[in-house]
Amino acid sequence: MIKHPDNNAPSKNIALLLGIIFIAFNLRPAITSVGPLIGFIREDTGISNGVAGLLTTIPLLAFALLSPFTPTIGQRLGKERTVFIGGIILTAGILVRATGLIPPLFLGTALAGAGIAICNVLLPGIVKEHFPTEVGLMTGIYTTSMVLWASAASGFSIPITIGFDLDWNTSLGTWVLLTLPALFFWLPQLKKKPNTVHSFDDETNQPSVWRSKLAWQVTFFMGLQSFLFYCLITWLPEILQSRGIDASTAGWMLSIMQFIGFPLSFFIPVLADRLSNQKGIVIGISCLYFIGLGGLLMNGSFVLLAVSVFLFGLAQGGALSLSLTLLGLRAQSAKQASQLSGMAQSFGYLLAAIGPFSIGILFDMYHSWIPAIIIFLIVTAGMLWSGIGAGRNRYVFENSA
Numbered sequence: 001m002i003k004h005p006d007n008n009a010p011s012k013n014i015a016l017l018l019g020i021i022f023i024a025f026n027l028r029p030a031i032t033s034v035g036p037l038i039g040f041i042r043e044d045t046g047i048s049n050g051v052a053g054l055l056t057t058i059p060l061l062a063f064a065l066l067s068p069f070t071p072t073i074g075q076r077l078g079k080e081r082t083v084f085i086g087g088i089i090l091t092a093g094i095l096v097r098a099t100g101l102i103p104p105l106f107l108g109t110a111l112a113g114a115g116i117a118i119c120n121v122l123l124p125g126i127v128k129e130h131f132p133t134e135v136g137l138m139t140g141i142y143t144t145s146m147v148l149w150a151s152a153a154s155g156f157s158i159p160i161t162i163g164f165d166l167d168w169n170t171s172l173g174t175w176v177l178l179t180l181p182a183l184f185f186w187l188p189q190l191k192k193k194p195n196t197v198h199s200f201d202d203e204t205n206q207p208s209v210w211r212s213k214l215a216w217q218v219t220f221f222m223g224l225q226s227f228l229f230y231c232l233i234t235w236l237p238e239i240l241q242s243r244g245i246d247a248s249t250a251g252w253m254l255s256i257m258q259f260i261g262f263p264l265s266f267f268i269p270v271l272a273d274r275l276s277n278q279k280g281i282v283i284g285i286s287c288l289y290f291i292g293l294g295g296l297l298m299n300g301s302f303v304l305l306a307v308s309v310f311l312f313g314l315a316q317g318g319a320l321s322l323s324l325t326l327l328g329l330r331a332q333s334a335k336q337a338s339q340l341s342g343m344a345q346s347f348g349y350l351l352a353a354i355g356p357f358s359i360g361i362l363f364d365m366y367h368s369w370i371p372a373i374i375i376f377l378i379v380t381a382g383m384l385w386s387g388i389g390a391g392r393n394r395y396v397f398e399n400s401a
Contacts, residue, residue, distance in 0.1 A: 053359065084183065222323040240309075288315035
């Protein structure tokens with residue numbers, strides 16, 4: 001595997017490291033804070049479960065629409081400046097939807113998704129460029145940072161709303177307090193000139209990444225694990241409540257599910273970077289999902305539900321961090337990593353966007369969560385298949401893999 005000289009070790013890039021961590025803090029709360037509040041939103045606005053699912057689907061559609069163009073924009077304006085613009089758009093989106101009116105709710109959600117999409121796509125390329133020999137470690141750091149606040153947003157949504165006697169829209173608006181420090185810590189990166197890339201990145205004769213079989217396998221793995229992630233953060237509280245668990249406890253269980261994934265969010269990228277291939281990791285993650293979903297199907301005691309949530313947490317922490325790590329491991333340079341990231345997060349999130357909306361409609365049709373759980377099992381099987389292919393020790397442009 002080709003490596004660049006490590007002239008920029010993490011210890012010499014404290015400002016960039018802090019910036020990456022604080023940007024990562026903001027890549028999920030605008031989405032994960034919605035799930036526990038869906039009941040309040042639905043009651044106040046009168047929207048259906050299917051329409052409520054759009055509040056998670058819209059950001060994913062934004063990811064899908066913007067991701068193919070973001071690498072080009074980042075190349076022209078500079079990746080660092082483009083990430084800052086993404087942070088501003090995210091901040092604006094959070095403020096717009098805090099009005100509490102239905103049209104601004106969906107418009108603000110779309111803006112928030114657009115801002116997150118920009119940062120999502122460019123961070124793997126920034127990591128590959130500035131920390132080429134530390135891809136696993138750096139991916140673990142920013143993935144763990146992302147999961148930390150994704151979990152906090154799920155757990156604190158209802159306590160913030162009830163504890164401070166806030167409306168649901170004001171509660172959603174409080175997450176702007178997290179974006180402002182991120183913009184501040186990213187300011188030093190604006191001094192960097194655009195179009196500053198390694199000479200290795202001047203690939204002009206390579207085929208499109210969209211023609212690579214391996215790239216498609218990475219994309220499907222990214223998309224299917226995202227399908228499961230966003231469906232669970234949107235509907236797991238409702239599923240748990242249907243099993244007799246109160247809303248506050250269900251919200252905290254969702255938060256705990258994401259908290260449990262912290263260790264794997266950090267260690268899986270480091271382990272994946274050291275292994276010759278990542279097939280074994282994919283199999284382990286898939287088994288955790290299969291067992292956890294089996295527990296939900298059994299409709300058993302609180303303990304059984306808690307075990308399922310625990311297994312989901314481990315699986316999600318491992319799947320998300322592995323999918324982001326593969327964007328760097330399957331690429332030979334920062335430019336390739338950005339291209340693969342754009343592809344994987346475009347088609348992959350388009351695939352994921354089907355999830356929350358369709359699951360909401362499915363429940364409206366059958367008034368049971370069993371069909372949804374069966375869908376989750378099928379998706380897990382697809383994730384296993386694509387992940388085994390994506391885990392091969394090859395590059396996306398290597399022999400038209």
